[in-house]
Amino acid sequence: MTELISRFMALPDVLSASPLFAIGLTLGAFFAGNWVFARLGKPLWMPPVLLSAVILSAVIAVFTIDYVRYQEGAHWLTLLLGPATVALGIPLYQQIHHIRALWVPIVVTLPLAATMAAVYAVVIAWAMGATPEVLASLAPKSVTAPIAIGITEQLGGSVALMMGGLLITGVVATLFVDLLAKWLPVEDERIIGFALGLNGHAIGTARAFEISHAAGAFSSLGMGLTGVFTALILPLVFRL
Amino acid sequence: MSMLRGFLILVVFFLLGEALRVLFVIPVSGGVLGMILMTFTLMLRGRVSDDLASASQALISVLVLLIMPGVVGIFFLASHFSGQWLAVSAALLLGTFLSVLTTLLLMKCMLRMTARGGADD
Numbered sequence: 001m002t003e004l005i006s007r008f009m010a011l012p013d014v015l016s017a018s019p020l021f022a023i024g025l026t027l028g029a030f031f032a033g034n035w036v037f038a039r040l041g042k043p044l045w046m047p048p049v050l051l052s053a054v055i056l057s058a059v060i061a062v063f064t065i066d067y068v069r070y071q072e073g074a075h076w077l078t079l080l081l082g083p084a085t086v087a088l089g090i091p092l093y094q095q096i097h098h099i100r101a102l103w104v105p106i107v108v109t110l111p112l113a114a115t116m117a118a119v120y121a122v123v124i125a126w127a128m129g130a131t132p133e134v135l136a137s138l139a140p141k142s143v144t145a146p147i148a149i150g151i152t153e154q155l156g157g158s159v160a161l162m163m164g165g166l167l168i169t170g171v172v173a174t175l176f177v178d179l180l181a182k183w184l185p186v187e188d189e190r191i192i193g194f195a196l197g198l199n200g201h202a203i204g205t206a207r208a209f210e211i212s213h214a215a216g217a218f219s220s221l222g223m224g225l226t227g228v229f230t231a232l233i234l235p236l237v238f239r240l
Numbered sequence: 241m242s243m244l245r246g247f248l249i250l251v252v253f254f255l256l257g258e259a260l261r262v263l264f265v266i267p268v269s270g271g272v273l274g275m276i277l278m279t280f281t282l283m284l285r286g287r288v289s290d291d292l293a294s295a296s297q298a299l300i301s302v303l304v305l306l307i308m309p310g311v312v313g314i315f316f317l318a319s320h321f322s323g324q325w326l327a328v329s330a331a332l333l334l335g336t337f338l339s340v341l342t343t344l345l346l347m348k349c350m351l352r353m354t355a356r357g358g359a360d361d
Contacts, residue, residue: 021287024310027276030305045257049304053311060312067316068306080299081306083250085259085271087296089278096279105302105350110272113343121335128327142339145307150269160313161321161328167311176340186344186350199336228276235267 001141016065022073025065029056045171047203085146092224095217102190106225111233113198118234121165126191137161139234141169144201147227154235170203177204197222214239246295253278 015021033052040046060070073211099106118139125138136157140148145166177195186192193215196204201223210218257274260266268272282288321328 014309023308026305026308030308049311051306052304052308053296053315056308057312057315061315066293077306078309082254082258082271082274083247083355084299084306085251086250086253086274086278086297088273089253089282090292090296092275093279093282095286096283099243102351102354104354105347108345108350109343113339116342117323117335117339120338121331122334125331128330130327130331134321134324134328138328138335140336141332145310146303147269149307150309152268154267158313158317158320159310160317163307163311164314165328165332166320169336172295172333172336173340176337177344180344181341184344185350186348188348191347191351193305194347197339198343199340226274231268231272233313 010114012063016069016073019073019076019171022070023077025059025070026056026074026077029059030055031206045175047167047171047206049169081146081149085150088144088146088224088227091220092228095221095224098217098221107195109194110198110222110225111229114142114229114232117199117226118230131190133157134161136238138165140230142173142199142201142226143230144223144227147231148201151234153229155238166201167203173200174204174207176209179228185216190218193218194222198222242291243294244300246289246291247295247299249292249293250274250278250299253281 008081029052032055033050036051036055037043037046037048039237060067071121118141121141122135122198124136129225133156135153137152137159138161139155139157140151140162143166145163147217148162148166149159152159175194177192177200179197180186181192186195189212192211193208195209196215198204200207205216205219205223209216253274254270255274256277257272258270260277261270271305290357
């Protein structure tokens with residue numbers, strides 16, 4: 001009997017050695033986060049990814065799960081980000097006809113606005129004394145997560161800090177677009193959608209699809225082009 | 241089976257992107273290079289196969305799950321960046337406000353200009 005108890009006590013250690021433990025934990029938190037999100041009435045300022053991450057962190061902290069071991073196991077999941085990034089090329093291709101219809105405004109706005117999205121943040125943080133590691137983590141803040149992870153790794157920033165910045169940027173970009181569109185005013189749903197995707201990546205795009213299908217299409221386009229453009233330009237600029 | 245075939249295509253494009261990155265020392269991740277290759281290939285072919293469509297939809301719909309382990313890290317390194325949170329918050333809030341303003345104004349001006357000058361379009 002005492003042997004059974006001692007084996008039972010060792011169980012958490014044995015189970016958590018398998019990557020499947022980390023994967024199960026992540027999946028469980030993912031569904032829990034989505035459930036809470038639906039229960040709260042799908043609030044814009046609290047995206048499901050943030051809810052799921054808070055739940056997951058709480059479980060890791062409460063049960064004193066080894067964080068490094070968790071990340072090693074979860075690596076089996078994050079590996080899929082590579083092919084998932086490639087998969088983003090398919091919706092991008094499906095939006096190509098929008099570029100053909102409005103290519104002049106897009107070709108002029110995109111490089112300028114996507115560059116400024118990174119420059120404003122980096123200059124403000126630099127002026128306030130942030131370290132190079134923090135600057136490298138903030139630079140891709142308007143880029144969709146799978147691409148931004150690749151950029152931050154190339155620049156030598158912290159993926160965790162970047163992900164936090166990304167979430168906050170997505171949420172506040174959505175609020176600012178709503179606010180400024182009323183104030184300027186901008187009524188064209190294509191412009192609003194484009195601004196949502198360019199600045200607020202996937203979180204902005206989720207909001208754009210609530211406005212209209214056209215806004216959503218332009219938001220996906222803005223998100224995709226910003227991701228590609230920033231991924232190509234930032235590493236070159238940071239090298240200098 | 242169809243989804244797995246599509247997944248194989250995605251993995252092959254990712255590996256092609258990685259190969260390009262290593263061969264030409266490009267400072268861009270293999271995933272992004274693979275995505276660009278994918279977009280151009282589709283533009284040349286002019287259509288998306290069902291295999292590829294189902295695999296990409298499946299992966300994109302679970303993107304949140306894939307980025308969660310990265311997000312969790314933020315709660316475990318708060319002390320590592322102590323003293324810099326004010327700079328980070330200012331950069332995120334003010335920076336995003338300015339970049340949203342820039343995008344809206346630029347797009348508005350450009351659309352107005354092309355609407356006026358594009359009568360011969």
